[in-house]
Amino acid sequence: MRIHFIAIGGSAMHNLALALHAKGYEITGSDDVIFEPSKSRLEAKGLLPTNVGWFPEKITNDLDAIILGMHAKPDNPELLKAQEIGITIYSYPEFLYEQSKYKTRVVIGGSHGKTTITSMILHVLKYHEIEVDYMVGAQLEGFDTMVHLTEDNDFIILEGDEYLSSPIDRRPKFHLYKPNIALLSGIAWDHINVFPTYENYVEQFQIFVDSITKGGSINYNEEDAEVARVVEASENPIRKIGYRTPEYIVENGQTLLLTPDGYMPIEIFGKHNLNNLAGAKWICQHIGVDEEDFYEAIATFSGASKRLEKIAEHEMTVVYKDFAHSPSKVKATTAAVKEQYTNRTVFACLELHTYSSLNAEFLKEYKGALDAADKAVVFYSPHAVQIKQLDAVSEAQIAEAFQRDDLVIYTNPDAFKEYLFSQNLENTALLLMSSGNYGGLDFDEFQQHIH
Known part of the structure; x- marks a missing residue:
């Protein structure tokens, strides 16, 4: 072709x-x-x-x-x-459906966690040499491309994004895949430039659940009240299987997951990641991986790219970079680092960079998102606000939104960099959360500074 x-x-x-x-x-x-x-x-x-x-x-x-x-x-x-x-003109998701309409389509949906869950599934399948087609939203270690398509594989694993399909097809991508097996990890309002109300956003997930092929199945995070409500209210004749965060403990900065054979050390950490793991286990079992084999493989999973990615470590300092930018992701990621490093100062730096996060009305969704951090900084660029043609956002509005008296706010990239490089990071876990780069921060230079 x-x-x-x-x-x-x-x-x-x-x-x-x-x-x-x-x-x-x-x-x-x-x-x-x-x-x-x-x-x-x-x-x-x-x-x-x-x-x-x-x-x-x-x-x-x-x-x-x-x-x-x-x-x-x-x-x-x-x-x-x-x-x-x-x-014939296809959007990206339409073409993926065309390539997979005779396969078993496994679609991972949710406002957060979908890249990590998809990555976990692919890691386990690769570990056990089980061949599948796939599309995932991040470059994974050990995988050449983010998309893999064949004529022969029976299964395709698709990360189901709720963002729009193309300039001439305003449907969310995950409405087009018609899954046989689906997963829904969480619902937290995002993409307000496309979905102006919370109700409008949630409706997209209702349509997704109803798009599952009759007789198919959905695994869903039953700890998320909105997810549970949406799935359980659907009249689609499908199997509905809830999952919960498994038992785990943190000892000396090491997360141990409870398995049938006792506690097992794993490389990832944070309640949200353990919840993702529970969902990934179900999907792998649908594909034919038994529980014991799943645990053996997942023990070596170190995380998806840009998701709690450790970029520097030196004596008593550890630095993580994370793609988190929506309120629910920021809250979960900050809490995860604090739980893992209870004896260290958790220093969280968040860049407000996306259309939603720079919207004055949406800002209030961030209330309490940085509460788990011992020190918290928010950086945003007034220039980015102008580029996105949004109403100006003031420092006072940001302070009011986060509801944190000691919040430090920067709008000048050079001033933020100077502040960051001047900090004493001894006995600190530093968390850099952004889908951007803080107005031009050189992460390699910062890594050298740490060392």
Whole structure:
């Protein structure tokens, strides 16, 4: 097949392009900007566009299909040409469904935890040499790409994102996969630029549960009241299996998980991660991995990329970087580090970087999110607020939102960096939470500073 990607440089898009190239498809693509690592990875396979920009002349009748990325606009010249001459246009999730409609589709959904759960499942299956197709939202250690597609594998594991499918398909991605087996980890309002009310957001998960194929199954986090309500209210004729956080203890900075054979040391930590583990165990069992084999494999799982990733450790200082930015993730991640390092000062630095987190109305959702930290700093860029065309957010509004008297707030990247580098980090667990980089913080430089 000949497939053309409009906006090939995206994290998800370029991985799908690489996966289809590996499958023997003829791939072309365009984009107006391509960053690393997408650029090098596409170049290595001969898929990097010769010139950046949009070229309608690339869109010809001998293409079998177009895959349209979210980065493109509805008036993209290549898209308009494809529509004009009648080429089949797929969104990213639509095409994944086309590739997997004769497989058993396992879809991991939820506002938080889905990348970690999907990563855990893939780690266990790889450990036991069980071949599956997959799509996951992070680059995993030991896996070449974030997407893997074959003709032969029976199962496909899909991370089910609730964000929109494409510029011309405003449905959430996870509505398109029609899972045979599903998991729902948690519901906490996010993406307010798309889902302006909490009720509207929750409705997307109701649609997801109802989209599970009849006779299929869902594993759900029964400790999340909203998840339990949504799943149990569904009239879809499916099996509904709840899961809970397993028993565990923390001794001398080491988390021990209770298994049928007693307590077992594991590399991950935090109540939310143990809850994710319980969900992953159920899915692996559906695929055919027994409990004992699951525990053997999960003992060596060290975490998904950018999720509580240890970036530096020196004597009495440990530094973690985490992608957390929504209120529920910030709260869970901060609490996890405090539980793991009870005898250290937990120093949490949060960057408000996303559209939701910089919205004055949404800010109040952060109340108490940093309470588990001994010291807390919030950084945000007024420039980022302007770029996103949002109403200005004041330091007073942020202080009011978090409800923490000793909260330190920075808006200047250089001042924040100076503050961070001046801190005494002895006997400290430092947690850097952001989907950005604090206005240009060089993490490698900071690692060198720690050492």
